Amino acid sequence: MPLPATLRARVSPEAITKVTRIFNGTLGDIFNELFQNARRAGATTVAVTAEHLEDTCIVTVTDDGAGIVDPADLVSLGQSDWSEACRAREDPAGMGFFSLAGLDTVVRSVSAHASFALAIAGDAWTGETDIAVLPWGGPRGTSIAFHAPPQRDGKLERCLESAARHFPLPVTFNGEELKRVDFLAGAHRIVEREGYRLGVYRNRTSSAGDTVNFHGVTLRHVLPQVKEIHHAQWSVHVDVVDARDLVLVLPARKEIYHNAALTRLKTLCREAIYQTILAEPFHRLSHASWLEANLFCDAFPEAIAQLPTWTPSLARDSYRDLPGFMAIAADAALYDDTDAFDSVSFGRALAFSRNGHAGEVHRLEGQAPLTFYGPIKQFIGYSWYDRLKCYVRTGERFCEADGSDTALGRDPCTLRPETITLELSDQFGGGLDLPTDLALLEGVDSWTDVDTVRIALTKSSRLDPGDLTDYIIDAVFSPSDDSDADSYDTQETRFRYEAAARAHAMLEDDDAATLAVIRMVFADRIAWRIPAGRTLRLSWSMSRKELALLPEVDVPTSDTTAPGAIAG
Template sequence: MQSATTLRARVSPEAISKVTRIFNGTLDDIFNELLQNARRAGASAVAITTEHLADACLITVADDGAGIADPANLVSLGQSNWSDECRAREDPAGMGFFSLAGLDTVVSSCSETSAFTLAISGAAWTGEADIDVLPWDGFRGTRIAFHFPPQPDGKLERTIQSVAKHYPLPVILNGAELPQTDFLAGAETVIEREGYRIGVFRNVYSDHIDTINFHGLTLRHKLPVIKEVRHTQWSVKVDIVDAPELVLVLPARKEVFRNTALDRLIDLCREAIFAVIRQQPFHRLSFEDWTLAQFCDPEFPEAARQLPPWVQVCASDSSCEVPAFTAISSDAAIYSDDDACSSVTFARLLAWSRGEGSDLELHCLAEPRPMVFFAAVRQFAGYPWYDTLPHYTRTAEAMLDADGTEARPGSDQAAIRPERIVLTFADQNDAELQLETDFWIEEDESCWSDPDSARIVLTRRSNLDPGDLTELIIDAVFSPSDDSDADSYDTQETRFRHDAAVRAHEILEGADAATLTGIRMAFGDRIAWRIPHGRTLRLSWSSDKVNLELSPFKPARVQ
């Protein structure tokens, strides 16, 4: 048998038998398709009536458009009698009417050339029964009536209101015109280009909303979003005016077909966002986004010379609130922390350099020369103004005795007390800063749960008291466990605070003071609340004798 040398694609007649499974036949789909057909037919309005029966809803959709010229086209899947102009502008597929497939439907239409009525039963949709074409003496336009399963609690009416919300023609439901709104209402700016109305929105998050309006049929498609660094987020929505190349995936018509027209729309949306940002007093685009903006406008200005002041990060912080951006000056620098211990050490260094009673900001260095530190913003890397700022990291530490020689820790690891602590910082150009401080803390793998595992260095002349040192240890080291079987945050923090206070008192006041501190805190937390108000407990405790005395209540003297 000789094989054919050429073939031509065709639709099998069997496909019509499966038409009721090609379309979902939901109310949304039906109303969207019927309203789109009325619009294409040149209608000035659409009237919908609903009647709730015991076992069904009787729904009628009528328009005053051009009507249907050939009833055969109406029930021919993929075939339509739209004008050449309509075909060129909207690419109608001749499938929308089949959203009614399987439903008992009556269609009446009057055009310039014909007037007819069709009664289509369930079997007729699949080609298993003939459809009688009867005359109709009615108004110019099309009237479609169909039965739909019962829709309780106003669901039918809510569906119609939703479909009509952004439809370009008036929709009358049971004699009352439905409210409608501009799809781009609330936009910062609306830009019209190449057959689209593009609305640019400020701080509207578009992940879960419809973003494209095809003449009332709204779709959710991911369009460009530009997020400025710790500033405004810009998004877009698009209203289709006349874009024949942008088409929908058939038959469902629930997503945009990916082609060059869609790529061009994405570019237009991004250009619209950049055009709006260009009009703002300043911007904080990342360097990457600014590079894209320059393709649209080579004169697009750089991001504002602003950065967030550097702030201390604590080990317990699951997230850190970034301070407001402020303008940078000639004495600005960037400091990058490795961890909470480095951050707390640096914060103490800044405070020590400023001295008591200073009115400088917390992120300012006073000695040996004034400097204002800001946090690193990696998205700005690439901007010349940002890259030329000195970016410091800590590179070395030294503990020194009074004669300048390296101090060696004693046998008591709880109290490393050199005369001086010098920390070295280097920028991206290897320029160094050697800064003195009175405190340095360094972590090891277990110190998040045990303050005794942290290495703490404190100069002999430090004016830190045990309370200050306790807070520094907590800030640098305490990181609560979030395991399901862990104690609550408060319980973990209380236990760690006790241990940190004992460690602080041991460093500054000795072992006996540390022991008393631990006893005092344990007593205050666990026992003191049992002493009746106004009474006094006297306790004497040793290995061979325990004495407890609760003094009687003494009322206050009346003057």
């Protein structure tokens, strides 16, 4: 057959036979659609009644709007008789009434041009039977009654309350007005722009709720958020007032159609957030966000010159808790540690500079004191931040009294030099030498084996075995979280025994290391079983094993002070 020269898109008449599948037909959909029609018709109030019968529930929705001019438009899918002003203001699609498709429905309407009643049986929605147009006399407006399945579990009331909660018109149910809530309740600031009310929220915890209120129909849409660095997080919700180009995806109207209006709305959201931040006493925006803020607000100031003080990161911590931010001092510098070995060693060097005196853990004392802060990479680009020297550890020196390098002994993991110096460098090419008495360095398998940790300790160090044990644990102990691993406490206890043995052997001798571990195990596992006022006497060897539980006064003094005894 010959093909036509031109075509026009059209809707097949067979589409009407599938109308009952266009909408889900839930009570929520029905109330939302009927309420929107009432609002567009200029209604000032909506009244809902429900009559619960044995096998059905008769729900009636009545409004005092302008009424329906032509009943044919009401049952014509995709066609409506909305005024030109309404069409210009928003996007009525002529589909909302079909949310009732498949339900026995009675419509009564009085307008300036017509008054009528329609009784639409369930099978009439597909266009297979005629719908009689009957005369009707009543007040101006529209009343729609429909039969729903029995509703005895409160579902109808919940759906109705939800549809009315953010609807702009008052709604009554069986004569009682339903509660309405401003969609932007609790907003830190509300900005009105281009037909929207934009509510800007500070640290709103829930991100799973609806973010857009389209005249009472609430939708979940991802809108811009701005997070400051370890400070406030800003989000925005939108209450649509009169935005003609923002439309919903048909027929369900569950999401916003992606067009230029939606792109513009997101721009307005970002502008509202940055204007709100600008009004705050200070901000901690990342430099990238600050550059974006300057696109929306003139003369947007830089982030406040505050940083968290430097604190050591420990191997056992999965993340580092930042201390509170504080104004940077005149002698401020940054230290960017690479791992727990570096962090613990640097922290010990700062303590060493105080020569045993109490002080702030982030302060370097001496002739050229410095206050160290933790680096915030997102601040790179701010003028005040870029001026700060950011030090990293680039090496270490182990020297003898004559200045020569300390030679490795029989144990390559243990070094006892006269002096230790940590070598630091900054991004400007400068350097800083920090004297210390302890340096911990990673060795082969040192994350699991204490004996392979490389420890350098000066001969004159005043650290005792307990202090050194704690430093080793801080730098090395990283518990396993495998499902078949022992508990944290068990892993930590076992590691502490190993670290104590290493510390005592290094500062005393191998016998002291053995006794230290026995003492710890005894205190953890056995000591608590000794009754009050009693003393346990223990003599144990490969050939002789003796235990005695004696009165405390019966133990000879020599027994507790003999060489190799386990003293408490």
